[in-house]
Amino acid sequence: SIYEMFGNECCLSTGEVIKVIGFKINKLIASICENNEVSQLSAKVELPLNFPGLYKVVADKTPYVSIEEITRKISIGPTRFGHPCFYSPEDIKLANLTIKHGEQITFNSVEEVNGTMAVNCGVVRNNQSHSFTLPLSQEGQFYECEDDQIYTLKEIAEWKIPKCRNRIVKLSNVLHTWDCSNPLPENFDGCLILTPVYEVQAVMKFRKDIVHILSDLDVEVKDITDCYDISSFLQPLTLEDIFERTSKEFPMVAEIMEGPSGCPKPYNLLYTGKEIVIYKKYQATRVLASEIRSDSPKRHFLIPMSYKGKFKRRPREFPTAYDLEIARSEKEQLHVVATKAFDSPHEELFSVSVGDQFLVQQCQTTEVLCEGRKKLIDVLACEQILSDAYKKVLLPMYMEGGFVEVVHDKKQYQLSEICKHFRLPFNVKVAVRDLSIEEDILAAVPGLQFEEEITDSYLLISGASSPVESWEIPVYRLNMLVHLLNKDVQTVVPPVTKTTVEEVSEEQYYMVRRYENQSLHPPPRPPKKPT
Structure with missing residues (x-):
């Protein structure tokens, strides 16, 4: 049988032995869902796995009858x-x-x-x-429990669609503006029934790449597993498979069977057939940063602690007095300018005008008269800066105003210094780019907000032939298949590690923040206005 695979004709000869290594969802057929059923008025549309957006999974109402079935x-x-x-x-x-x-x-x-x-x-x-x-x-x-997490379509396809079942999802957040090429109706925010279309992943005895065979291909096959030596086939491994190996098994030599597609440097060097050395696995710290801009979409970056550029501070913006309390530090006094007026309903508290300047002091409580009764509320003690004096004032913590930081610090900071001495989020711009990077993508960004430190899983790799540098590859954001080679590693000491600033998509940005915050308690809500 001759069939087309990624635009190329491939031949499956009679008698050819194929080792099936897995099943994978190739694409999804989506129908608009009404009352847990397919809408009679909606047409079925085909969605690629990289279709933009974030989705919530709707719990399946059909029970499983045993643990084995699950x-x-x-x-x-x-x-x-x-x-x-x-x-x-x-x-x-x-x-x-x-x-x-x-x-x-x-x-x-x-x-x-x-x-x-x-x-x-x-x-x-x-x-x-x-x-x-x-x-x-x-x-x-x-029965499935309700799931309050959000997922990309690719994550849902890989983990959240049970075999032999469909999956209902609700659109949680559209990440890109609608255009005429979008198969879903404009402003659609409802539920979809996803029906998976599978492909068979297989290896052949005399090929080093993965063969993807669509599940509806008309080919007759026979199961010969019990009477064939399957050890003669290559064993494809994902980066997750490699990461799950014990530390004693490293370093190892591998050949790439399927490299990542459409990736920037240095990941574009990971092409099919290239031999690499995988030196070790570990957890590494990154700073998650976003471009400062009022319109969207913003660019997002993961910056390693080895980044050698220097940063200058940029003013932070604070929407409420409560945010001023969170941001204030014992190491330096927070100086802000009001960008929005606020008329206090209580005589005891200060009314703010646009342009008023304050030095933030501390949080405290005070009594206010509310409908003839005294109430104790949280307030932020500040000093208003006048032309020739300072005036002590109290701002209500619930105040929805607007403040911009006045930055007096002109010093240039390394990334590690910022993480050590300041509380995130923190606004900066690159003052001196990292000269060790051929193209420092951060240098062209007018402003960055460092949002939080995250910890992620990485593998340290290099080319197998006379490597001059090594680099870190993220285990969970790079799709790659390798097979291990029975070769000795020329040197167990990796060459110098190249600093790589990773630009992540908006979907990946939300996923990184979700993983990092799963174990954290949600921040307290700002106090409400007394009634």
């Missing part, structure tokens, strides 16, 4: 997406624990326990986690 149809694993949650409408009585009906059960991993395949699970009670196992033979009714 493990067969849903991805469970060590990565961030591989922890689905279910509940049972009936109590589940275990040897030392009873899972109450309706209680959220998190599925963490599948492994053999005392000779029986089981799922490692957990429930949270009173902020304490309780672990237990459920055998695959456990029967009952298990």
